[in-house]
Amino acid sequence: MKIKLNTRPFNGLHGRLTVPGDKSISHRGLMLGAISSGQTVLKHFLTADDCLSTLNALRSLGVPITRQGTTVTVTGRERHGLTAATVPLDMGNAGTATRLLTGLLAGQPFDSTLVGDPSLSQRPMARVSEPLATMGAAIELTAGHLPLTIHGRPLHATNVQMTVASAQVKSALILAALSADGPSTIVEKLPTRDHTERLLRVFGGQLETAADGRTITVQPHPQLVGQTLTVPGDLSSAAFFMAAASIVPGSRIRLERVGLNPTRSGFLTVLKRMGGDVSVERLTNPGEPLGNVEIAFSTLKPIRLTAKDVPAVIDELPLVALLAATADGISVISGAEELRVKETDRIATIVTELSKLGVQITEQPDGFVIDGRPAWQLQTPNFDSHGDHRIGMMMAIAALRLSTPTTLSGAEAINISYPGFFADLQRLLPSGEAVS
Numbered sequence: 001m002k003i004k005l006n007t008r009p010f011n012g013l014h015g016r017l018t019v020p021g022d023k024s025i026s027h028r029g030l031m032l033g034a035i036s037s038g039q040t041v042l043k044h045f046l047t048a049d050d051c052l053s054t055l056n057a058l059r060s061l062g063v064p065i066t067r068q069g070t071t072v073t074v075t076g077r078e079r080h081g082l083t084a085a086t087v088p089l090d091m092g093n094a095g096t097a098t099r100l101l102t103g104l105l106a107g108q109p110f111d112s113t114l115v116g117d118p119s120l121s122q123r124p125m126a127r128v129s130e131p132l133a134t135m136g137a138a139i140e141l142t143a144g145h146l147p148l149t150i151h152g153r154p155l156h157a158t159n160v161q162m163t164v165a166s167a168q169v170k171s172a173l174i175l176a177a178l179s180a181d182g183p184s185t186i187v188e189k190l191p192t193r194d195h196t197e198r199l200l201r202v203f204g205g206q207l208e209t210a211a212d213g214r215t216i217t218v219q220p221h222p223q224l225v226g227q228t229l230t231v232p233g234d235l236s237s238a239a240f241f242m243a244a245a246s247i248v249p250g251s252r253i254r255l256e257r258v259g260l261n262p263t264r265s266g267f268l269t270v271l272k273r274m275g276g277d278v279s280v281e282r283l284t285n286p287g288e289p290l291g292n293v294e295i296a297f298s299t300l301k302p303i304r305l306t307a308k309d310v311p312a313v314i315d316e317l318p319l320v321a322l323l324a325a326t327a328d329g330i331s332v333i334s335g336a337e338e339l340r341v342k343e344t345d346r347i348a349t350i351v352t353e354l355s356k357l358g359v360q361i362t363e364q365p366d367g368f369v370i371d372g373r374p375a376w377q378l379q380t381p382n383f384d385s386h387g388d389h390r391i392g393m394m395m396a397i398a399a400l401r402l403s404t405p406t407t408l409s410g411a412e413a414i415n416i417s418y419p420g421f422f423a424d425l426q427r428l429l430p431s432g433e434a435v436s
């Protein structure tokens with residue numbers, strides 16, 4: 001689907017917004033609810049395609065789930081009450097759902113097959129099957145990819161050193177470790193988002209994270225109990241509007257009840273380092289930190305990011321590239337080779353799309369170098385999501401700095417994480433500046 005994008009708003013973006021629920025936490029809330037006793041109620045659940053893939057997969061595994069708007073009720077089956085699906089589980093476009101579910105199903109007493117869309121079917125799965133094999137898991141891949149078949153069986157405790165910085169792989173190992181025959185230890189390459197650890201504790205699981213922030217010890221066979229939770233707003237979704245307010249002159253916006261988990265909120269750190277006008281009001285909340293964030297336009301400075309900075313900002317790196325494109329001077333993003341195995345090769349798609357703005361951006365094996373300019377020389381007014389939600393939304397934000405009309409092809413990809421994106425953008429624009 002090709003759509004027209006909004007051009008530069010006369011006086012910037014203004015107003016307040018609560019973005020939809022966090023994608024990572026919505027996936028995890030469903031899965032932990034499924035293996036707990038009693039009911040789990042998730043309020044402000046993200047009703048985007050990726051999380052609906054998890055919801056449907058769990059239903060196929062015999063878990064009763066109802067949904068009314070953004071409130072989801074899961075009737076927990078405990079760890080022993082899941083049943084074999086009669087059809088392959090269709091994970092759509094969702095990498096998180098695929099990898100976490102693989103860990104969850106590895107210790108079940110039945111076989112499961114997971115399939116996905118063409119993008120997901122190209123993403124690496126040995127990163128999850130190999131460390132799970134140290135627990136005795138039997139997972140068959142198709143040349144390293146989906147379709148994958150899990151031959152469920154009893155699992156052993158493990159002590160595993162991860163070779164990729166990935167919260168998905170860590171979470172798959174934690175979920176599998178719940179069924180092991182003793183405590184398991186997982187050592188991360190670098191600390192990554194800790195939503196699984198936090199949520200598991202809320203449901204009654206026992207796990208310790210060592211002072212190094214990357215060694216996790218999981219106790220098996222916990223008695224998990226269903227919970228009623230409100231999912232925080234997704235920082236990765238809020239980041240599009242934060243970027244927009246930062247780069248469109250005249251803007252000042254407020255985003256309410258946004259998740260501020262420190263393992264996840266690197267975008268705010270980056271924005272502040274670039275000279276962004278950011279103020280954060282922290283709210284009290286059990287489990288996941290959250291707060292209100294106010295952002296106003298400012299003239300940004302270039303930035304340098306290396307591997308240690310990457311996990312906390314991994315999904316926002318397209319937006320960091322966009323911010324850098326407006327900052328006068330050279331920005332360097334390195335240690336970000338994980339971007340090559342997302343919904344698209346995001347290093348390649350960021351370079352292709354930002355080049356259309358006349359931005360000097362050079363592809364590197366593990367990132368990019370951007371020679372930013374406050375004024376762009378638009379080369380091509382036709383942008384493309386390449387089927388990747390985050391690339392599509394990044395270019396819709398870029399368009400807000402242009403007075404020339406532009407279009408976006410593949411706009412439907414945005415439904416993967418943010419079906420209401422354009423409606424929410426509209427709320428921050430002066431009335432009358434509609435997306436057509």
Ligand SMILES: O=C(O)C1=C[C@@H](OP(=O)(O)O)[C@@H](O)[C@H](O)C1
Pocket residue numbers: 023024025096165166167168169171193314315338
């Ligand atoms: O665990 C999660 O919820 C996620 C982890 C990250 O992926 P990796 O674990 O592959 O880095 C991130 O890119 C993805 O959007 C969500």
Ligand SMILES: C=C(OP(=O)(O)O)C(=O)O
Pocket residue numbers: 050093094095096097315342343390417
């Ligand atoms: C990489 C992403 O998600 P997933 O890995 O779950 O497909 C994303 O949402 O940017």
